[in-house]
Amino acid sequence: MTGTLLPREPDTLTADPYNAQTPPAALTEWITPVDAFFVRDHFGIPRLEPSRWRLSIGGLVQEPYELGYDELLTLERRELDLVLECAGNGRTLMTPPTPGLPWSERAVGCARFAGVPFPAVTARAGVDPRAVEFVFTGADSGQAHGHPVAFERSLPLDAALHPDTLLATHMNGVPLTPRHGAPVRLVVPGRYGVADVKWLVGARAVAEPFTGVFQTDDYVYREALGTPDRPVATLRVKSLITAPRPDAAPALGAPLTIRGWAWSGGAPVRLVLIRTDAADWREAELASPSGPYAWTGWSLRWTPRRPGHHRLLARATDAHGETQPLTPQWNALGYGCNAAASVEVVVRPPGNARGTTAGQAG
Numbered sequence: 120m121t122g123t124l125l126p127r128e129p130d131t132l133t134a135d136p137y138n139a140q141t142p143p144a145a146l147t148e149w150i151t152p153v154d155a156f157f158v159r160d161h162f163g164i165p166r167l168e169p170s171r172w173r174l175s176i177g178g179l180v181q182e183p184y185e186l187g188y189d190e191l192l193t194l195e196r197r198e199l200d201l202v203l204e205c206a207g208n209g210r211t212l213m214t215p216p217t218p219g220l221p222w223s224e225r226a227v228g229c230a231r232f233a234g235v236p237f238p239a240v241t242a243r244a245g246v247d248p249r250a251v252e253f254v255f256t257g258a259d260s261g262q263a264h265g266h267p268v269a270f271e272r273s274l275p276l277d278a279a280l281h282p283d284t285l286l287a288t289h290m291n292g293v294p295l296t297p298r299h300g301a302p303v304r305l306v307v308p309g310r311y312g313v314a315d316v317k318w319l320v321g322a323r324a325v326a327e328p329f330t331g332v333f334q335t336d337d338y339v340y341r342e343a344l345g346t347p348d349r350p351v352a353t354l355r356v357k358s359l360i361t362a363p364r365p366d367a368a369p370a371l372g373a374p375l376t377i378r379g380w381a382w383s384g385g386a387p388v389r390l391v392l393i394r395t396d397a398a399d400w401r402e403a404e405l406a407s408p409s410g411p412y413a414w415t416g417w418s419l420r421w422t423p424r425r426p427g428h429h430r431l432l433a434r435a436t437d438a439h440g441e442t443q444p445l446t447p448q449w450n451a452l453g454y455g456c457n458a459a460a461s462v463e464v465v466v467r468p469p470g471n472a473r474g475t476t477a478g479q480a481g
């Protein structure tokens with residue numbers, strides 16, 4: 120969108136640790152600007168000088184070693200656009216309410232990350248065949264569930280060693296900012312953001328699945344009593360409506376474009392259906408995403424034919440046939456909410472230039 124003045128700051132949820140959502144205006148862009156991109160921090164932001172940064176590769180590897188920033192920059196690089204979404208995104212839509220940060224639906228963005236494939240770094244160390252996971256360690260630490268811990272998350276070997284799992288140094292063409300993990304963070308396509316360890320300083324191969332607090336206490340789907348917790352992993356198919364805005368008052372009979380994004384960590388988005396009135400689902404036009412892990416733009420022309428309240432719904436389906444539920448699927452910790460996107464608008468009748476209220480709605 121040309122001429123749009125983008126906000127420079129995300130909308131703060133908590134100041135310390137810093138947590139903030141992407142502002143609505145920034146979500147109209149294909150690539151979410153760095154300055155407006157949502158931030159999810161569990162602890163304080165560590166300040167790491169690139170010149171003194173070291174990544175230690177250890178655990179079950181043949182030759183543990185340490186790597187510096189300049190050396191990292193000499194290795195093979197890749198660039199990819201990917202959707203980064205917090206697993207807690209949308210939890211305020213769940214009833215009954217769940218613990219956790221009150222994200223609405225804007226703990227998400229799509230950025231262009233550049234960096235070194237993680238397997239390019241492990242090749243030199245040689246992964247022991249007994250290894251089943253890599254544990255990634257951030258430089259931040261604090262109290263969690265009553266214990267002093269560093270921020271640590273693991274990935275199964277196949278995901279860790281995927282060529283698109285990056286040690287990212289750049290976001291949208293500029294070096295990572297402190298908020299987003301400078302100087303080096305992990306990015307893992309198709310998974311919830313908790314996998315993308317910021318301020319990365321360690322990677323160790325382990326023989327047993329990791330049981331750290333951010334692996335087994337938090338970031339798990341806790342559903343019916345008696346069913347085991349399941350770790351959040353793949354991004355569930357989801358959509359976002361970016362236009363019209365919820366406060367919009369479109370005019371009766373005047374065509375407008377409903378638009379937004381859709382994404383899925385499991386497979387490409389194949390279908391987005393839009394509902395403008397009860398039982399009237401129509402297929403949106405899909406744009407080609409800028410890569411396999413980027414979001415898919417969609418749009419639909421709509422001419423309001425009835426004044427008053429409308430609840431617009433968007434429902435995406437991916438190539439595996441996974442589709443958004445119409446209502447949020449509750450789980451105890453409020454993760455993975457992917458209900459159909461919804462926006463309320465009030466269509467104003469002819470001659471009402473300033474919009475209408477519920478009382479006047481036909």
Ligand SMILES: Nc1nc2c(c(=O)[nH]1)N[C@H]1C(S)=C(S)[C@@H](COP(=O)(O)O)O[C@H]1N2
Pocket residue numbers: 156157158159160161162203204205206256257258259270298299300311312313314315316317318
């Ligand atoms: N070291 C570290 N990495 C972290 C976190 C953190 O608190 N510490 N938060 C994670 C979570 S839950 C999310 S959703 C993403 C958010 O990335 P962003 O702040 O760049 O948007 O970072 C992940 N990586």
Ligand SMILES: [Mo]
Pocket residue numbers: 159204205206207312313
């Ligand atoms: Mo998150």
